[in-house]
Amino acid sequence: MASKKYDLAITGGRVIDPELGFGRIADVFIKDGRVARISSEGKSAKLLQNFDKDQIIDATGKLVVPGLIDIHVHLREPGREDEETVFSGCRAAAAGGFTSVCCMPNTNPVIDNQETVKFVQDRAGDADARVYVVGAITKRSEGTELSEIGDLVKVGAVAISDDGRYLQNPQIMRRALEYAGMFDIPVMQHAEDSFLVAGAVMNESYQSARLGMAGAPPVAEEIAVQRDIALCRVTGSRLHIQHVTTRAAVDAIRKAKAEGVRVTCEVTPHHLVLTDEEIGKEFNTSLRCNPPLRSREDQEGVLEGLVDGTIDCIASDHAPHSMEEKDCEFDLAPPGMIGLETTLGLIKTHVIDKGYLSWADVIRKMTVNPAKILNLPGGRLQEGVAADITIIDPDKKWTVREKDIRSLSKNTPFIGWKLTGRAHMTLLGGKEVFRR
């Protein structure tokens, strides 16, 4: 006799809700795609007797957390469906434990109008994750003329960004902030002064000096961040700095936050785990990304910011590129690496296990914090919320293998890496979208 009161029960796992700080062993009951009840260990033994075997997910020894949220991914559709589609990107997201992703507008055509937003939303209709669209700040992301931001918001764009490019003109950036402020959406900025990084293929450091490669100086990020903080201060709008990579930028954001400036920021796993010292070893084009992998010193500054809360969230900057385009000379390769399927393992292995953050901190930075930045509905695991739930096997040891990657692109430098911690199962609105 199956339970009629509930559809599904996740039993015996350690349930973490970062908002309530709930972190005990508990059973989670799901009904009609929502979390209907969370009861402490043992208290629902009787109730569970009515459940069919296939209605129970045994999560003993696992973490049961709100579905993870990645606010920085590139889904490449429309335009480069050979590299990724909304559907394939969401399959990768589900395997990585993500139930919500925010896609950047640098597609072809650029997502700078209602039609393209709707197209992406339509493609996401039956996908394995929720897709929130970030619209372009400027038309074709060319940095000269504002997009019809009101229009974009009207059909559901959650933020604006010209990601991949820095909005160099301060007048237009000021207007973008003012204008976005009307809709209470943040302006997401790829903060690197474009004059200072012109032609660069890696971080400017002793490593770029050795290798004779043009370097993007860390000061390009510092200047861009400082300028935008100043504009954020005068406009009172919300600014989100994407993928911070330098100590100086983190320091500037920390100071601004203390002052009450409405700035938030994210960091990628690859900037936390890799440094520019890797590049000269094999000239692996998967290591080419923007902003570039930095020095150890900058990496330590970023880790400090992650620990003290200056850095609000972790985002993958999942950037698929075809094998054909990456199999070339280092400086000719397009920048970016995929990340949806390795983020959790990298963070567990290199951030949690090295003592920088606890699981609770990490879950906060991968659920409720990003949700708050973009006013997204998810990120909580409480009675009544949509049952977007990730079950994590925190001690699972695994090796990153190319054949296991669900993304259509395989451009990651982490192939062969041994990691600990991985999504075991992912539920979207109470429906299983991934099970290992």
Next chain:
Amino acid sequence: MSRLSSRHLLGLENVPREDLELILDTSVTFREVIERRIKKVPTLRGITVLNLFYEPSTRTRISFELAEKRLSADTVNFSTSTSSVKKGESLRDTVQNIEAMKIDMTVVRHSSSGAPYFLTQCMDTNIINAGDGCHEHPTQALLDMFTIRQKYGKIDGLRVVLIGDVKHSRVIRSNIWGLKTMGASVAVCGPATLMPYEVERFGCDVYTDLDKALDGADVVNVMRIQAERQQSGLFPSRREFSALFGINRDRLKRLNKNYTIMHPGPINRGVEITSEVADGKSSVILDQVTNGQAVRMAVLYLLSGRTEGETE
């Protein structure tokens, strides 16, 4: 000891001293060969060498080609103007197609740093770097070292100053690594805008004042300054560059008595060096060119794995 520790020559950073000495010692033999009336030995008979030039080059290409011919190797030349690169063929496809025609060794010049390493991942041939981006140009540095050793009988303890566009010079980088390994004291000198970031970490002295750099030096190796660097705003004018960093007779007074003037060419006469100095009695610029062939013959021979007397 007659084998190099690697089957490729990609750069001089981290190349052990024994390898450098083996190349320089072997070069002496080949230097002799090119003075003969019949400048040819059968050493590499039956071996096919691909000269892959993705960047314009005159002297390095000719030098390698002559070196190969004098070793009796078969050579095949590829340069971008006649290649399928313009048709959009990738580097991997290009070299794998040529390799399918049975190539044994590849000499590569490319504008991307790391391209020779990339080739080691695409092909089974030995790879010799003939200049990659601003990264390394190992045979140029080897011929510079050979020329220094020819004159002084040693490299150990000499003071060598490398002058010019340090940031973009692969010749300077390879010279720094090689000279340091061989025990020389190395200094670089050039405008601050043409210094790479954290240049001090190369382990050489760094000067922006030419007179100080020249003080007590034995060897001055002057690099070509490219006009495009001025166009991109790295220094204000050739006139000012020449005034601050140009080598002329006056400046030579600060050098040690038995000094040597070098230049990898091509020379901008009157810009980085005056004709009087470039053609003067202390200049070994043309010796460098001659020695280049001997050094390249030695590198080709040593990497080929052929042993003495063996020609198949």
